[in-house]
Amino acid sequence: MGKRVKIQYSIDLEELPDEVGNLLSRTEQKLATCHKDVQSMIKSYNHDFLMTTAATKEISELRENLMDVDLTLGDITNIIFSYVDYELRNQEEEPEPEPISDENIEKQIQNLKEALPPG
Numbered sequence: 368m369g370k371r372v373k374i375q376y377s378i379d380l381e382e383l384p385d386e387v388g389n390l391l392s393r394t395e396q397k398l399a400t401c402h403k404d405v406q407s408m409i410k411s412y413n414h415d416f417l418m419t420t421a422a423t424k425e426i427s428e429l430r431e432n433l434m435d436v437d438l439t440l441g442d443i444t445n446i447i448f449s450y451v452d453y454e455l456r457n458q459e460e461e462p463e464p465e466p467i468s469d470e471n472i473e474k475q476i477q478n479l480k481e482a483l484p485p486g
Contacts, residue, residue, distance in 0.1 A: 394439045
């Protein structure tokens with residue numbers, strides 16, 4: 368696995384589910400490749416090969432690919448946590464509407480009557 372760098376960019380909030388979906392799709396493809404590699408190792412190799420350094424090299428490559436999958440899933444989790452945090456903060460900032468009660472309705476009617484010109 369090559370070096371990883373952290374990048375940051377902004378997108379429209381409406382695009383976020385699609386972006387997360389794209390990351391998940393790419394991760395699924397990588398995981399499917401890992402699965403095929405394991406199946407190939409099981410089917411193709413005899414017991415003698417499995418106990419060699421060549422087998423450990425292939426297993427190491429598989430582990431690196433799985434680590435890449437895990438890191439990407441971690442990135443996706445962080446994106447989702449950030450989104451949930453954003454949504455929770457926005458809900459806290461919005462004032463809750465006053466509950467409807469007879470007293471509130473009477474006050475609103477009185478305010479409207481006072482606002483009307485005398486007639």
